[in-house]
Amino acid sequence: MNFALYIAKRYLFTKSSNNAINIMTIIAAAGVVVAAAALFIVLSGFAGLKNFSLEFSSFVDPDLKILPAQGKSFILTDKDSTALATIEGISSYSKTIEERIIIEFNNKNVLASLKGVDENYLKVTSIDSMIIQGQWFEEGSGQMVSGWGIAHNLSFGVLDYGKMITIYVPKPGVGQISSIRGAFTSLNMVNIGVFDVNEDLNATYVYTDIVNARYLMDYAANQVSSIELKLKPGTDDKKVRKALLENFESDIIIKNRMQLNDALYKMLNTENLITYLIFTLVIIIALFNVIGALIMMILDKKGSLHTLYNIGATTKDIRRIFFIQGSLMTFLGGILGVFIGVVLILMQQQFGWVMITSSLPYPVTFQIINIVIVLLTITILGLIASKIASGRINEKLVRS
Numbered sequence: 001m002n003f004a005l006y007i008a009k010r011y012l013f014t015k016s017s018n019n020a021i022n023i024m025t026i027i028a029a030a031g032v033v034v035a036a037a038a039l040f041i042v043l044s045g046f047a048g049l050k051n052f053s054l055e056f057s058s059f060v061d062p063d064l065k066i067l068p069a070q071g072k073s074f075i076l077t078d079k080d081s082t083a084l085a086t087i088e089g090i091s092s093y094s095k096t097i098e099e100r101i102i103i104e105f106n107n108k109n110v111l112a113s114l115k116g117v118d119e120n121y122l123k124v125t126s127i128d129s130m131i132i133q134g135q136w137f138e139e140g141s142g143q144m145v146s147g148w149g150i151a152h153n154l155s156f157g158v159l160d161y162g163k164m165i166t167i168y169v170p171k172p173g174v175g176q177i178s179s180i181r182g183a184f185t186s187l188n189m190v191n192i193g194v195f196d197v198n199e200d201l202n203a204t205y206v207y208t209d210i211v212n213a214r215y216l217m218d219y220a221a222n223q224v225s226s227i228e229l230k231l232k233p234g235t236d237d238k239k240v241r242k243a244l245l246e247n248f249e250s251d252i253i254i255k256n257r258m259q260l261n262d263a264l265y266k267m268l269n270t271e272n273l274i275t276y277l278i279f280t281l282v283i284i285i286a287l288f289n290v291i292g293a294l295i296m297m298i299l300d301k302k303g304s305l306h307t308l309y310n311i312g313a314t315t316k317d318i319r320r321i322f323f324i325q326g327s328l329m330t331f332l333g334g335i336l337g338v339f340i341g342v343v344l345i346l347m348q349q350q351f352g353w354v355m356i357t358s359s360l361p362y363p364v365t366f367q368i369i370n371i372v373i374v375l376l377t378i379t380i381l382g383l384i385a386s387k388i389a390s391g392r393i394n395e396k397l398v399r400s
Helices: 002-013 019-060 078-086 148-154 210-217 237-247 262-300 302-310 315-351 368-390 395-399
Strands: 064-068 090-105 108-117 131-134 143-147 165-170 184-195 205-209 226-231 252-256
Touching: 002 315, 019 262, 019 315, 019 368, 064 237, 078 237, 090 148, 090 210, 108 148, 108 210, 143 148, 148 184, 165 210, 184 210, 205 210, 226 237, 237 252, 262 302, 262 315, 262 368, 302 315, 315 368
Parallel strands: 108 205, 143 184
Antiparallel strands: 064 226, 064 252, 090 108, 090 165, 090 226, 131 184, 143 205, 165 184
């Protein structure tokens, strides 16, 4: 093995007498470097986009959310409240009531989701930091905070006491409806603030005090749609989930932030996988140059191979020489490509040279796992390419 490695390094770093082979070798190595750098940069770019997209969900999504296993609501018993107060790892929790509603303003209406929250909600999420106009509603008031999309569609602003906003919620029950008005519970409100998180949430949600939501839904004092939890730093959410399931009397399910945004996570992961496969195909194409360069070098070194064979090297040893040479070329090219990619990513993080808008640099995230993925991909494919090229050597070639 040491003999084969020594000869392989000599062949790799020593110029050939044939200039065309030198040029082809440089092109093959450069292709590996560029492909490795491109793969790392693209993976880092997608990681940055993923973090950028999910960053906004952290403003409105809790660490854990308790939901009823069946139906829209459940009763929070005294035992359940005791469990929430005593289970280790829970920093704070908020009771919420959520329902689809109709919002009417100035003879225009839209469908939306009303979320009634208690006084602890801002300890669980940071939605108030996303308010771009006005402020968060006061506890026990007839105020609400709407998404920018809803406010835009209905053309209302903040603190417009001259024109009230009316919220309609369908009344539960069966049988015929005697009148449209009789089919809904309504409540007049004043918009006190407008938030801007993302397009979907902006056009979907309005927030108000849980007392208002309880009135519209005709819920009991201890009846809720969900309970949202904020965990202490470093807490294992699996342990908290297990403790909640063991101590709660109500039939519940518990979701973490990833499960609450499973569609978004699946979309981002699928896009990341497809991009990886596309750039892996680019690497495969680049490695065809490596195969070609190795075969050309084998033919160029035909006389040297005959000499090695005469002094005792076997055909297997000679194959190993070129297998190691090709493997070294791809591995070293991969390391150089990753190094270039790391430098470019760190420079983008520091200086933000590539911009999405005039004020927003393209988000990138440096992750060690991406280095491992690129090097493993380059190494495995390089070994296959080297095996294919070295397999062209046979006894007839080295003897003649």
